[in-house]
Amino acid sequence: MALSNNDIIKKLRVALKLRDDDIVEILKLVDYEISKTELSAFFRREDHPHYRQLKDQILRNFLNGLVIYKRGKMEKKPSKEQTTNKLKPSKSIEKNKVNKSELETKESKKPRKRIVSFKKNDKEN
Numbered sequence: 001m002a003l004s005n006n007d008i009i010k011k012l013r014v015a016l017k018l019r020d021d022d023i024v025e026i027l028k029l030v031d032y033e034i035s036k037t038e039l040s041a042f043f044r045r046e047d048h049p050h051y052r053q054l055k056d057q058i059l060r061n062f063l064n065g066l067v068i069y070k071r072g073k074m075e076k077k078p079s080k081e082q083t084t085n086k087l088k089p090s091k092s093i094e095k096n097k098v099n100k101s102e103l104e105t106k107e108s109k110k111p112r113k114r115i116v117s118f119k120k121n122d123k124e125n
Contacts, residue, residue, distance in 0.1 A: 005054035006042050026065040
């Protein structure tokens with residue numbers, strides 16, 4: 001038998017020892033207003049006349065609010081402009097840059113070393 005959204009919120013309420021005030025506060029963290037009387041309808045038995053089915057949206061908001069309630073608000077990520085400013089090379093690095101054309105001329109002026117390989121004679125061993 002699958003758990004309903006009502007069962008999930010009931011189990012979380014018991015496991016985390018949350019009161020109705022706490023749940024209302026948690027939902028306010030994600031800008032979702034609910035009264036205690038509306039909330040109590042979710043915790044009633046299914047055969048009760050004032051029972052109300054908990055919708056996915058309310059459960060999702062509760063879970064998102066619970067994360068904020070337990071961990072705190074998430075820090076804002078720096079914008080792209082701030083991150084690109086941090087990654088710019090310093091002026092000393094820019095002074096030491098060498099153009100490709102300069103590099104090619106410098107290499108062409110250097111004498112090239114010859115690599116000579118020697119083979120051993122098998123007869124000498």
